Amino acid sequence: xxxxxxxxxxxxxxxxxxxxxxxxxxxxxxxxxxxxxxxxxxxxxxxxxxxxxxxxxxxxxxxxxxxxxxxxxxxxxxxxxxxxxxxxxxxxxxxxxxxxxxxxxxxxxxxxxxxxxx
Amino acid sequence: xxxxxxxxxxxxxxxxxxxxxxxxxxxxxxxxxxxxxxxxxxxxxxxxxxxxxxxxxxxxxxxxxxxxxxxxxxxxxxxxxxxxxxxxxxxxxxxxxxxxxxxxxx
Numbered sequence: 581x582x583x584x585x586x587x588x589x590x591x592x593x594x595x596x597x598x599x600x601x602x603x604x605x606x607x608x609x610x611x612x613x614x615x616x617x618x619x620x621x622x623x624x625x626x627x628x629x630x631x632x633x634x635x636x637x638x639x640x641x642x643x644x645x646x647x648x649x650x651x652x653x654x655x656x657x658x659x660x661x662x663x664x665x666x667x668x669x670x671x672x673x674x675x676x677x678x679x680x681x682x683x684x685x686x687x688x689x690x691x692x693x694x695x696x697x698x
Numbered sequence: 699x700x701x702x703x704x705x706x707x708x709x710x711x712x713x714x715x716x717x718x719x720x721x722x723x724x725x726x727x728x729x730x731x732x733x734x735x736x737x738x739x740x741x742x743x744x745x746x747x748x749x750x751x752x753x754x755x756x757x758x759x760x761x762x763x764x765x766x767x768x769x770x771x772x773x774x775x776x777x778x779x780x781x782x783x784x785x786x787x788x789x790x791x792x793x794x795x796x797x798x799x800x801x802x803x804x
Contacts, residue, residue: 615794624785624796624797624798624799625734625736625742625785625787625796625799626796627787627793627794627795627796630792630794639792639793639794640793641793642699642793675741675742682747682748682751683730683731683732683747683748683789684732684744684747684748684753684789685732685734685742685744685787686744686747686753688741688742688743689741690741691741
């Protein structure tokens, strides 16, 4: 079955960097666009970034553009999110999510928490 | 960015009730809309995609409708396991956006 397992979250000071990883299994990773979606404590869902199946196209929310970079390694079935210049408002659970045709995010990881605090 | 506004933000209902949640888009998004259900402490699950298509393993009491700027999610007869938070999401254009959520309470 489809599995998405995030890692790399933790506590970091404002202005520092963190890199999240997502290990995919149970499907042909290289065939699917992938996304990162986050959820701040007690808040709603916020889309963060997306990458096409081959990595040639990348999209970002305005709130992270220029600070975050999404990437993937299809040979390793891995999705990444490099987060630089972190802010307190980036504190959230970050989900790795698969996109399927039909305009849906159909498989979600369990999430990895990121806390930005001084 | 396209804004999605859900109403109501919260809703109290009883088992067996018929419930409707509305999602309005700030501009036309064709049928590029999905609905998700999120239980506390869990990752969201897709319920409806392409505005009205039921995700494979979701119960048939869930249905979606709409196109353009107005969409609805209907639960025909609430079950105890349906008390959760529901989000709409548009896929028409980047940046992808979510509605603010509707909390469905007993």
